[in-house]
Amino acid sequence: MSLCASFNVFASYSPKPKSFFRDSKLVSQIQVNSSALTSTFQIHESSTNLRFRRRRLKPISSLDAGISEIATSSSFRNKNPSDINVLVVGSTGYIGRFVVKELIKRGFNVIAVAREKSGIRGKNDKQETLNQLQGANVCFSDVTQLDALEKSVEDLGLGIDVVVSCLASRNGGIKDSWKIDYEATKNSLFAGKKFGAKHFVLLSAICVQKPLLEFQRAKLKFEAELMDLAESQDPSFTYSIVRPTAFFKSLGGQVEIVKDGKPYVMFGDGKLCACKPISEQDLAAFIADCVLEEDKINQVLPIGGPGKALTPMEQGEILFRILGREPKFLKVPIEIMDFAIGVLDFLAKIFPSVGEAAEFGKIGRYYAAESMLILDPETGEYSEEKTPSYGKDTLEDFFKKVIREGMAGQELGEQFF
């Protein structure tokens, strides 16, 4: 499914921040029992990589002095990266894996939270996950259960300085979005904060500026509560909210089909939407910048890749040019999607279980008609000029790579987007 767009009036959505911190016992409850000193990650003890990784971690300097000291300190920005513990949740995702690599490359102590069965449809076992996250301290836990997550972090016997969340529902469905993009992300904030975190970096999405889908509403609710926490309740706590445009994986789905001689399929005239695609590597570097850079504190940061914004038509033209073929397009009326969604919405009123299918239809419709660019509140139109660019990887180079090597590692999995 390619991400596309048209210009639409901004439908403003401002979730009321419901303060989940005001009455929380987070900071006061910080306690670590003696088992923290001896506890281990739930990983293969025999792994030599593990032994190496565990040695790299800086434990809480003196547990006797108490984590509370760490919890009140905001000085992590003055430390060397090797003394900064970064908890990454969503570490096994398309972006999360690159974020882990980038943070390790920059010398941070990375604690990567993962499921025992990770990846698309849980295809990776523990060992495969450990291999993927080499250099990080892998903590197998359950981000959907606050108690379990807190216990896992407590068992590390470490203070946390920064939490980076790349969590996302794997299918974008209604229930799962609220469970992951809101609840589990909130759990990671609670757990990190309880053990001293002073900064939270959130991977969000540029499309939340025009929220018509449940996953966008779930993300926005968390964003609003995070901002409220930092700006009203605990000024010593900070955030960076990263809202990227389209990922390469979302735009590469037709490369192999076109390579096989089929037409490039697009909705409407192929100019309904545009985006500034960004690679996993470039986005991971931007997210890693957010850990320490002061100009990214308490900021909402929309971000795209290098170069001009591209419509689906232009993406198709690039692809045909690389392949040395005459462009061959198949234009599909967007109304087809409206009809299908209308039918599903009607059925959902009678059979509630159809509601999720209708939501998936709406997700497809959204990306066929909405640009992944800054929505200018003054004009109500998407603006290429106002959408910042970062990095160096281009969609053209990505297409060339897919033509050579296929889409391995770029699978959408259970996602539509």
Ligand SMILES: NC(=O)c1ccc[n+]([C@@H]2O[C@H](COP(=O)([O-])OP(=O)(O)OC[C@H]3O[C@@H](n4cnc5c(N)ncnc54)[C@H](OP(=O)(O)O)[C@@H]3O)[C@@H](O)[C@H]2O)c1
């Ligand atoms: N696709 C685009 O073009 C685009 C553009 C802009 C923004 N975004 C946003 O970018 C974000 C991340 O995307 P991505 O492609 O990196 O996501 P992804 O590959 O689907 O990764 C999702 C991560 O969340 C974890 N997760 C999901 N459900 C979980 C559960 N029940 N329990 C524990 N962990 C769970 C996954 O763990 P497992 O490996 O264990 O499943 C994985 O680490 C999304 O919020 C998306 O909206 C996407």
